[in-house]
Amino acid sequence: MNGLVDANGRIGKDGTSLYLSFLQQPNGTSLFYEFEFHRGDLGDPGRIAGIGNDRPGDNVNLRAPNNTHTLIGAGDTNVNFYVVRIDFKAGNDDVRIYRNPTSVTEPGVPTLTKLGAADMSFDGISFGAFVNGRTVMHDEIRVGTSWADAIGEDPYVTWVRESGLQGAGGSNTGFDADPDRDAIPNGLEWLLGGNPLVFDAASVWSANAADGLTLTFHINPDAISHAGLFLQWSKTLSGTWTDVPIQQGGGTYANGVVVQSNGNAVTVHVPGYNASQGKLFARLRAVEE
Ligand SMILES: [Ca+2]
Ligand SMILES: [Ca+2]
Numbered sequence: 001m002n003g004l005v006d007a008n009g010r011i012g013k014d015g016t017s018l019y020l021s022f023l024q025q026p027n028g029t030s031l032f033y034e035f036e037f038h039r040g041d042l043g044d045p046g047r048i049a050g051i052g053n054d055r056p057g058d059n060v061n062l063r064a065p066n067n068t069h070t071l072i073g074a075g076d077t078n079v080n081f082y083v084v085r086i087d088f089k090a091g092n093d094d095v096r097i098y099r100n101p102t103s104v105t106e107p108g109v110p111t112l113t114k115l116g117a118a119d120m121s122f123d124g125i126s127f128g129a130f131v132n133g134r135t136v137m138h139d140e141i142r143v144g145t146s147w148a149d150a151i152g153e154d155p156y157v158t159w160v161r162e163s164g165l166q167g168a169g170g171s172n173t174g175f176d177a178d179p180d181r182d183a184i185p186n187g188l189e190w191l192l193g194g195n196p197l198v199f200d201a202a203s204v205w206s207a208n209a210a211d212g213l214t215l216t217f218h219i220n221p222d223a224i225s226h227a228g229l230f231l232q233w234s235k236t237l238s239g240t241w242t243d244v245p246i247q248q249g250g251g252t253y254a255n256g257v258v259v260q261s262n263g264n265a266v267t268v269h270v271p272g273y274n275a276s277q278g279k280l281f282a283r284l285r286a287v288e289e
Pocket of ligand 1: 177178179180181182183184185186189195196
């Protein structure tokens with residue numbers, strides 16, 4: 001959430017967008033139940049926004065700011081899935097509510113759009129049900145910066161769609177498939193920021209054979225925490241490959257192998273003294289998690 005935090009330590013930095021989702025199921029439709037956003041105080045004085053019902057009647061409303069309620073729709077006692085998109089900006093922020101969306105991409109028309117609703121910067125959430133013997137269940141709370149984050153989609157599946165792989169033919173979307181035949185399987189294309197539909201191996205990584213082997217490549221920060229990436233090296237092509245994990249921050253490993261990272265740029269050096277008869281081999285391998 002680093003990129004979303006403002007100078008006051010709240011989620012709500014100007015120019016960022018938050019996608020927050022949750023499941024909500026009240027045991028009745030009359031007041032009071034709510035998923036609440038708070039600032040500085042988890043009690044009522046700190047409540048700045050919410051989704052639920054704190055009004056006469058049986059509707060679900062968006063509360064933003066504290067004493068302003070805008071209709072989302074009729075309430076019910078089913079499990080409802082909400083995605084809340086907040087676009088933070090100077091002055092009041094824009095809020096979009098999607099109720100029970102079924103699309104893997106963001107629908108063009110939200111259930112409710114409230115532009116300039118309120119200052120939505122917040123530092124707490126709470127789940128309220130205090131009167132009428134009302135109880136409410138909340139589950140599966142997700143916070144992220146994209147629609148895919150909000151619906152909990154596997155990040156590789158998101159990439160398959162956004163990279164054009166899916167549209168190019170359903171049978172070649174597998175993690176180990178290589179439809180462009182550049183010897184970089186899709187999973188590795190994802191991890192290295194390659195194009196899975198273009199023979200682009202030369203631009204994805206480079207190697208230098210001075211003093212052993214040095215490989216240089218860029219990692220996709222959106223992918224690296226969702227899959228394993230290893231450099232494998234060996235003295236012979238038929239021999240045993242030694243795995244070196246590639247992680248953000250780098251590290252030093254057996255046989256003098258050093259992984260250095262600078263931002264998303266990674267350099268791996270396998271010293272020349274590991275060579276046999278002047279030969280040293282290395283390759284990159286992606287492992288699905
Ligand atoms: Ca490929
Ligand atoms: Ca490629």
